[in-house]
Amino acid sequence: MIIIVLVNIGFFWLFAKIDMLEKLVEFSEDHEDWELDEIIPVFFTMAVSLAYFAYSRWKEAMGFYRTAHRLSIRDSLTDLYNRRYFTETLQQEISNCNRSKLPFTLILIDLDDFKRINDTMGHETGDDVLVGFSQVLSKELRKSDTAARWGGEEFIILCRNTDNPSAQMIADKLLNALRKKIYPKDTHVTATMGITTSFGNETMEIIIKKADDCLYTGKSRGKNQAVFA
Ligand SMILES: Nc1nc2c(ncn2[C@@H]2O[C@H](COP(=O)(O)OP(=O)(O)OP(=O)(O)O)[C@@H](O)[C@H]2O)c(=O)[nH]1
CATH class of the missing domain: 1.10.287 (Helix Hairpins)
Known part of the structure; x- marks a missing residue:
C-alpha cells in the first residue's frame, strides 16, 4: 500500500x-x-x-x-511457541498478575522414557511423537493458554487466570488425553508434570524452579503423573 x-x-x-x-x-x-x-x-x-x-x-x-x-517465535518441529517467546510471555504475565492479583498456573511437562523411543523406533518416529504430543496440547488447551517447547522432550504451559483446583482439572484432562493418544508405529507415551500456581509475587526463575522440582519429584515417584507445588 x-x-x-x-x-x-x-x-x-x-x-x-x-x-x-x-x-x-x-x-x-x-x-x-x-x-x-x-x-x-x-x-x-x-x-x-x-x-x-x-x-x-x-x-x-x-x-x-x-x-x-x-x-x-515458533519451534520449527512442533510449531508450538519457542522458549524465548515463552519467557517473554511469562515475564509479562508475572507483571500483570502482580497488579491484578489473579493467579496463573505454570505446567512443565516431560515425556517419559523418550530416549527409549528414539533408540528402539528411530529418531524420525521420536520427532513424530513430539509433533503428535504438541497437537494434543494444542487441542486440549484453551485459547488463552500458551504452550511452548521448552527444549528436547520438555514442554511448558502458561494457564492464565487459573488457580490450583482448576490446574488440577487441566492436569487430569491432559494426562488422560496423552495416555489415550496413539502415535505412529502404534507408539504410546506418557508424561510427567510439575505444576505451580502463582500470583506473580515471585521471580520467573523461582516459579520455573518450583515447577521443575515438582517434575523431578514426579519422575522419581514413578512418572506418568502430575505433582503440585
Ligand atoms: N527425536 C527427537 N529426540 C529428541 C529431540 N530432542 C531431544 N531428544 C531426545 O530426547 C531424549 C531425552 O532423554 P532423557 O533426558 O534421558 O529422558 P527420558 O528418556 O525421557 O527419561 P525420563 O525423562 O526420565 O522419563 C534424548 O534421547 C534426546 O536425544 C528431538 O527434537 N527429536
Missing part, C-alpha cells in the same frame, strides 16, 4: 515538476504520427504496470516478513 502511494506521489511530482503534460503535448505536436490520445494510454498502462509491480513486491516482502516473524 505504502509503495503504491509512493508511486502515485512520484508520478504526481513528475507531472508537476517537469510539466509532463506540456511535454506530452509538445511531443505529440512534433510527432505527427503520435496523437495525444495514443500517448496518454501508454503512460497510463505504464503507471498501472508499475503500481502492480510495486504491489506484488510489497506482498512478497510482507510474506517474507510473516515467515521470518513466525520462525522467530
Whole structure:
C-alpha cells in the first residue's frame, strides 16, 4: 500500500515538476504520427504496470516478513511457541498478575522414557511423537493458554487466570488425553508434570524452579503423573 502511494506521489511530482503534460503535448505536436490520445494510454498502462509491480513486491516482502516473524517465535518441529517467546510471555504475565492479583498456573511437562523411543523406533518416529504430543496440547488447551517447547522432550504451559483446583482439572484432562493418544508405529507415551500456581509475587526463575522440582519429584515417584507445588 505504502509503495503504491509512493508511486502515485512520484508520478504526481513528475507531472508537476517537469510539466509532463506540456511535454506530452509538445511531443505529440512534433510527432505527427503520435496523437495525444495514443500517448496518454501508454503512460497510463505504464503507471498501472508499475503500481502492480510495486504491489506484488510489497506482498512478497510482507510474506517474507510473516515467515521470518513466525520462525522467530515458533519451534520449527512442533510449531508450538519457542522458549524465548515463552519467557517473554511469562515475564509479562508475572507483571500483570502482580497488579491484578489473579493467579496463573505454570505446567512443565516431560515425556517419559523418550530416549527409549528414539533408540528402539528411530529418531524420525521420536520427532513424530513430539509433533503428535504438541497437537494434543494444542487441542486440549484453551485459547488463552500458551504452550511452548521448552527444549528436547520438555514442554511448558502458561494457564492464565487459573488457580490450583482448576490446574488440577487441566492436569487430569491432559494426562488422560496423552495416555489415550496413539502415535505412529502404534507408539504410546506418557508424561510427567510439575505444576505451580502463582500470583506473580515471585521471580520467573523461582516459579520455573518450583515447577521443575515438582517434575523431578514426579519422575522419581514413578512418572506418568502430575505433582503440585
Ligand atoms: N527425536 C527427537 N529426540 C529428541 C529431540 N530432542 C531431544 N531428544 C531426545 O530426547 C531424549 C531425552 O532423554 P532423557 O533426558 O534421558 O529422558 P527420558 O528418556 O525421557 O527419561 P525420563 O525423562 O526420565 O522419563 C534424548 O534421547 C534426546 O536425544 C528431538 O527434537 N527429536
